Every structure is written in structure tokens, then in C-alpha cells.
Amino acid sequence: MDIELRGITKRFGSVVANSDVNLKIRAGEVLGLLGENGAGKTTLMNVLSGLYRPDEGEILIDGKPVQFRGAGDAIRAGIGMVHQHFMLVPVFTVAENVVLGVEPVKALDRLDMKTARKQVRAISTEHGLEVDPDAIIEEIPVGLQQRVEIIKVLFRSANAIIFDEPTAVLTPQEVVEFFGIVRSLREAGKALVFITHKLGEVLEVADRISVLRGGRIVGEGDPRTATTADLAEMMVGRPVRFAIEKRKTKPGGPLLEVKGLTVLNERDEVALRGIDLTVHEGEIVGVAGVQGNGQTELVEALTGLRRVAAGTVTFAGADITHASARERHRRLIAHIPEDRQRSGLISEFSVAENAVLDRYYAPPFSSGIAMRWPEVDAEATRIVKDFDVRTASIRTHAGNLSGGNQQKLVVGRELGHDTKFLIAAQPTRGIDVGSIEYIHERIAHARDEGDGILIVSTELDEVMSMSDRILVMYRGKIVAEFEGGKATVKDVGLAMAGVVS
Ligand SMILES: Nc1ncnc2c1ncn2[C@@H]1O[C@H](COP(=O)(O)OP(=O)(O)O)[C@@H](O)[C@H]1O
Numbered sequence: 414m415d416i417e418l419r420g421i422t423k424r425f426g427s428v429v430a431n432s433d434v435n436l437k438i439r440a441g442e443v444l445g446l447l448g449e450n451g452a453g454k455t456t457l458m459n460v461l462s463g464l465y466r467p468d469e470g471e472i473l474i475d476g477k478p479v480q481f482r483g484a485g486d487a488i489r490a491g492i493g494m495v496h497q498h499f500m501l502v503p504v505f506t507v508a509e510n511v512v513l514g515v516e517p518v519k520a521l522d523r524l525d526m527k528t529a530r531k532q533v534r535a536i537s538t539e540h541g542l543e544v545d546p547d548a549i550i551e552e553i554p555v556g557l558q559q560r561v562e563i564i565k566v567l568f569r570s571a572n573a574i575i576f577d578e579p580t581a582v583l584t585p586q587e588v589v590e591f592f593g594i595v596r597s598l599r600e601a602g603k604a605l606v607f608i609t610h611k612l613g614e615v616l617e618v619a620d621r622i623s624v625l626r627g628g629r630i631v632g633e634g635d636p637r638t639a640t641t642a643d644l645a646e647m648m649v650g651r652p653v654r655f656a657i658e659k660r661k662t663k664p665g666g667p668l669l670e671v672k673g674l675t676v677l678n679e680r681d682e683v684a685l686r687g688i689d690l691t692v693h694e695g696e697i698v699g700v701a702g703v704q705g706n707g708q709t710e711l712v713e714a715l716t717g718l719r720r721v722a723a724g725t726v727t728f729a730g731a732d733i734t735h736a737s738a739r740e741r742h743r744r745l746i747a748h749i750p751e752d753r754q755r756s757g758l759i760s761e762f763s764v765a766e767n768a769v770l771d772r773y774y775a776p777p778f779s780s781g782i783a784m785r786w787p788e789v790d791a792e793a794t795r796i797v798k799d800f801d802v803r804t805a806s807i808r809t810h811a812g813n814l815s816g817g818n819q820q821k822l823v824v825g826r827e828l829g830h831d832t833k834f835l836i837a838a839q840p841t842r843g844i845d846v847g848s849i850e851y852i853h854e855r856i857a858h859a860r861d862e863g864d865g866i867l868i869v870s871t872e873l874d875e876v877m878s879m880s881d882r883i884l885v886m887y888r889g890k891i892v893a894e895f896e897g898g899k900a901t902v903k904d905v906g907l908a909m910a911g912v913v914s
């Protein structure tokens with residue numbers, strides 16, 4: 414099946430999400446659709462999968478114009494989409510989710526689950542999509558849930574499959590497996606669209622590359638000849654520096670001092686086993702490690718979100734071991750949380766409200782009785798400008814911003830006023846290169862101004878490029894320490910696996 418998009422334009426109010434987009438998607442090929450957050454990738458693919466109707470332009474399948482009145486029409490035409498946020502029913506099994514909503518199946522209790530399981534197995538085997546048909550969705554890892562979404566579209570006989578940022582939720586090992594699946598689907602003659610903002614990935618798996626910026630196709634690339642620098646420049650609209658130039662620093666005195674920190678997790682197991690660490694003024698300390706080795710608990714303990722079982726935390730000479738999150742904020746400790754959707758922003762609140770979320774109760778934003786809206790708006794406008802948050806207005810709901818812009822808003826709120834310390838947890842997870850570079854610059858800038866910074870990240874590249882000192886966590890302990898700029902990926906990687914010389 415070959416698909417052509419001709420002159421597609423899609424507007425949301427005054428935002429032009431797609432502007433005169435022309436694109437060809439061919440059977441047996443992987444089209445890499447590359448673009449920053451907010452470039453219009455999801456919107457374009459929602460148009461193709463029948464969720465949105467374009468304001469202008471047309472879709473042709475095998476040369477014939479088609480019109481979709483809903484997702485059902487697109488599915489019947491053979492177009493399936495694996496969304497960025499999965500649309501599975503958590504309490505149902507894999508097989509139940511796969512067949513759900515397919516005619517002539519009307520209700521689960523009347524469903525021939527035996528046949529369903531068999532079909533799921535057949536599809537799994539054909540494309541290396543191993544997954545237990547009887548497993549409950551909420552009990553399997555995200556990587557497997559994604560496979561269920563793929564099986565689901567294949568079960569509906571899709572000839573074209575769109576993957577919206579599929580690798581954002583995968584571990585490096587799962588990405589390798591995912592690429593194997595994509596190649597198998599290509600082999601089977603499917604027309605595939607792979608959406609990403611990761612340059613290396615698109616170079617590895619795509620046959621052709623189209624770059625979207627500001628809703629327009631701004632360039633095309635051939636993966637055999639294109640370089641990451643070329644693609645990044647097309648994507649961001651200016652040359653991108655991959656390694657930030659850091660000034661040499663002279664760290665000052667100790668600012669954050671942690672001694673013997675012991676913390677339990679939800680199941681009352683020891684998550685941190687007597688950690689010692691110090692961060693000085695004007696120093697970035699990076700904590701590397703594989704996810705799940707106590708990093709989340711460390712950040713929670715340091716930000717006042719998790720009770721400390723033993724040990725002490727001292728900040729600028731004061732004991733803050735048991736201080737509340739708000740109290741820490743008052744001491745000018747900023748926090749970029751790991752999950753911006755859950756603890757960083759309130760989606761239903763406006764950009765303006767989110768900009769003062771941590772300070773709304775104090776002057777100048779509150780008189781003590783009522784909010785002072787002009788002050789709030791002025792602050793929000795300043796943050797949006799200073800931190801390059803792309804939003805239609807400060808009244809827009811934060812939930813409508815792209816991931817990169819949501820994160821810039823969080824960073825702006827946290828660093829956009831007087832701070833002494835920053836705790837940044839996965840500060841660039843799931844966001845595009847342009848925003849990553851920008852956020853790294855802002856963090857480095859805060860360090861240059863004398864802040865102490867603790868970056869906790871599972872992205873080894875990020876820890877290596879940003880840190881003046883690197884600590885490695887393994888099973889709730891700090892097992893190694895390296896000087897930034899001198900550590901090798903190999904040594905830090907080995908320490909992450911618990912191998913310390
Ligand atoms: N439902 C919507 N209402 C209003 N604006 C939207 C909506 N969906 C997307 N947008 C806006 O359209 C632009 C493109 O968004 P999107 O297609 O999600 O980009 P991408 O997937 O490339 O990150 C952004 O500016 C975004 O804020």
C-alpha cells in the first residue's frame with residue numbers, strides 16, 4: 414500500500430500545526446519522520462489515521478483520494494497507529510485488548526477467547542513480537558505493552574503502521590528488539606512511519622527521512638549519506654552543538670552534605686544504604702546508574718518527599734533531614750522532578766498558574782488573602798520569554814504544550830528566580846535535541862552563578878557531558894566516583910553494572 418499526503422494543513426485556533434505538508438509513504442519502506450517537540454508530527458499522523466480532519470489537503474491511497482470520518486475509516490483502509498500514550502485497558506489480558514472493539518466481536522463475554530489467543534500467538538511468532546496472550550496489561554513492562562499495541566494493529570490487518578515516538582519508553586536493549594520488529598514488518602511489505610526526535614535512531618532504521626519543523630516539511634535526508642549534524646540543523650533550524658562548552662569551574666565550599674542516608678522504599682525494603690555525598694557551591698555532581706538502583710528514592714529523600722530512616726542531610730550548615738518540601742524550597746533548593754506530568758505540572762492549569770505553582774502562596778503572587786493575577790501574569794510572561802517556552806499564550810493549559818516546552822516551563826519555574834541549589838532528576842527525558850541543549854545550558858549557567866547542582870540521570874551521555882564529578886549508584890549505594898572529563902564510558906558503565914576495580 415502506498416500513501417500520499419498532499420498539501421495537508423491543520424490548524425488549532427491560531428496555531429498552525431501542519432502547513433501544506435506533502436509526504437509519500439511506500440510499501441516495504443520505513444519513512445523516518447523527524448522533528449522537535451511541537452513540530453506537528455503527531456498531528457500529521459492523527460490526520461492520516463483519521464483522528465483529525467485536515468483543514469486543507471488530501472490523502473491518497475494507491476493513487477485514489479480517500480476521506481476519513483474517524484479512526485474506524487482509516488483502520489478499514491488499512492492504516493494503523495501505535496500511539497505515544499498507549500490506549501490499552503490495564504485490567505484486561507493481552508488477548509482481550511487485541512480483539513477489543515473488532516467486529517463481529519460485540520462483548521467480551523461472547524468472545525471466542527480461544528481463537529483470539531491463537532491468532533495473537535500467530536501474529537507474535539510471525540514478527541518476533543513475543544508476549545503472553547494471557548498476561549494482564551498492567552502487570553507487564555512498557556516494552557511488552559507496546560508489542561500488544563503493534564499486535565493490535567496487525568490483528569486489524571493494517572498495511573501501513575505509524576509509530577509515534579515508540580522508542581521514548583524503551584530501554585536501549587528494548588530499542589534493539591523494536592528495530593528487529595520494524596525490519597520484520599518492512600520485510601512483510603508494510604508501509605511504515607517511524608516518528609522520532611532521535612537522530613541516531615532514524616539513521617539506523619529508516620529508508621528515507623523527512624524533517625518537520627514548525628508544521629512544515631523543511632528537508633529530506635538519505636540515511637546512507639546524511640549526518641547527525643545536518644539533520645539536527647534541519648530539525649532545529651540552526652546549527653546544534655552537541656557538547657556544551659563548559660567553563661572550568663572552581664567549586665566553593667560544601668553546600669549539600671549527606672551522611673549515612675538510609676531510606677526505605679514502598680515495600681519497606683532498604684532502598685538507600687547509608688549514602689554519603691557532598692555537593693559544593695558552583696559544582697555539578699552527576700549521579701549515574703541503571704534505573705531502579707535507588708536514584709528515585711535519593712531524589713525524593715533530598716527533596717523532602719520521602720522519610721529518612723537514618724542519617725543526616727545538611728544544607729548550607731542547617732540540618733534539613735526532616736524538613737518539608739516547601740521548607741526546602743524556601744531555602745532556595747529547586748527541583749526538576751523526574752515525572753513532569755505527575756509532579757512537575759498540572760495539565761489542566763494554565764501556563765501562568767504553573768509558572769508560580771511553587772510560590773503562589775507567598776508575595777508577590779499572593780496578598781495573603783487573594784492571588785495577585787497581574788504579578789502572576791508578569792512572572793509567567795518573563796519565564797516564557799527567558800526560557801523559550803513555545804506556547805500560544807500564558808492562558809493555554811500546560812497539558813497542551815509539547816513535552817520539550819513543558820520541561821522548559823518546569824526548568825523556567827525552578828531556575829527563573831533566585832536559587833542556591835538544583836536537584837535535577839532525568840531533566841531531559843523524552844525531549845528533543847534542541848530543548849535538551851537549551852536545558853543543559855541553563856543548568857550549566859546556574860552552576861556558573863555559584864549554585865550547587867545534583868543531576869540524577871539514567872542517560873549516561875548526559876551525566877558524562879554535564880558533570881564536574883560523577884557518582885555511580887548500584888543497589889542503593891554509591892559504588893564509584895570519577896572526576897568529570899576524565900572518566901571513560903567504559904569505566905562508568907562497568908560501575909553501573911556493579912563492577913568496580
Ligand atoms: N488538540 C490540540 N489543541 C491545540 N493545539 C494543539 C493540539 N494538538 C497539538 N497542538 C499544537 O500543535 C502543535 C504541534 O503539536 P504536535 O503535533 O503534538 O507536535 P509533535 O508531535 O511534533 O511534538 C503544537 O504547537 C501543539 O501545541
Ligand SMILES: [Mg+2]
Pocket residue numbers: 454455456497577
Ligand atoms: Mg508528538
